[in-house]
Amino acid sequence: MLNARRKKMSKFQVVEHPLIQHKLSILRRKETSSKEFRELVDEIGMLMAYEVSRDLPLEDVEIDTPVAHMTAKRLAGKKLAIVPILRAGIGMVDGIYKLIPAARVGHIGMYRDEVTLKPVEYLVKMPTDIAERQVFLVDPMLATGGSAILGVDVLKKRGVKNIKFVCLVAAPEGVKAFQEAHPDVDMYCAALDDHLNEQGYIIPGLGDAGDRLFGTK
Ligand SMILES: O=P(O)(O)OC[C@H]1O[C@H](OP(=O)(O)OP(=O)(O)O)[C@H](O)[C@@H]1O
Ligand SMILES: O=c1cc[nH]c(=O)[nH]1
Numbered sequence: 221m222l223n224a225r226r227k228k229m230s231k232f233q234v235v236e237h238p239l240i241q242h243k244l245s246i247l248r249r250k251e252t253s254s255k256e257f258r259e260l261v262d263e264i265g266m267l268m269a270y271e272v273s274r275d276l277p278l279e280d281v282e283i284d285t286p287v288a289h290m291t292a293k294r295l296a297g298k299k300l301a302i303v304p305i306l307r308a309g310i311g312m313v314d315g316i317y318k319l320i321p322a323a324r325v326g327h328i329g330m331y332r333d334e335v336t337l338k339p340v341e342y343l344v345k346m347p348t349d350i351a352e353r354q355v356f357l358v359d360p361m362l363a364t365g366g367s368a369i370l371g372v373d374v375l376k377k378r379g380v381k382n383i384k385f386v387c388l389v390a391a392p393e394g395v396k397a398f399q400e401a402h403p404d405v406d407m408y409c410a411a412l413d414d415h416l417n418e419q420g421y422i423i424p425g426l427g428d429a430g431d432r433l434f435g436t437k
């Protein structure tokens with residue numbers, strides 16, 4: 221069940237903004253170079269951040285413009301962190317950072333074992349006050365869901381209570397597994413694709429996001 225029809229299920233939102241959908245189609249094409257791929261992931265990351273940050277609370281602040289005094293708005297209290305799942309998640313950080321420069325960045329290193337498709341954790345580095353921050357956990361791909369689920373486990377183990385997961389391409393299998401494991405974490409993606417193939421790749425997908433970003437393999 222993909223939507224939040226049951227009482228406790230998290231939100232699952234496909235962000236259908238035309239700019240995101242246009243850029244995603246270029247991203248998927250096999251002819252797209254690593255340079256273009258990096259630029260597009262950066263741009264789509266920024267556009268996704270616009271949607272994901274829509275409900276951030278505001279507070280009043282007194283300011284002076286050159287001609288008058290006014291009560292303006294600023295982001296209230298809640299501190300933010302962007303946490304990419306390495307490697308591919310790194311590609312989404314800068315775009316979000318540009319919009320929210322006060323955020324801190326934590327890193328979770330993980331790769332998928334090619335045979336078992338289970339995630340293997342190799343690095344965790346978080347801001348010391350991560351438990352008090354709202355976290356955007358980012359990774360372009362949600363396939364079986366194993367990496368994102370473990371990413372949220374890592375954050376919850378460190379006391380983080382407010383997490384949103386942001387990806388570009390999701391498979392239905394991964395969405396289902398994620399919602400079952402973490403029904404309290406909202407999910408945002410740019411596309412919900414059809415299925416996983418036998419090697420655990422998203423179909424139609426875009427191939428291996430990490431390899432395309434960094435020109436490996
Ligand atoms: O939902 P899952 O089945 O866990 O698959 C998704 C994971 O696979 C990819 O990472 P990969 O293991 O290729 O590592 P990389 O980013 O270093 O290439 C991707 O960036 C996700 O982290
Ligand atoms: O299709 C997929 C699945 C997992 N990881 C990727 O980079 N691509």
Ligand SMILES: [Mg+2]
Nearest residue numbers: 428429430431
């Ligand atoms: Mg990879």
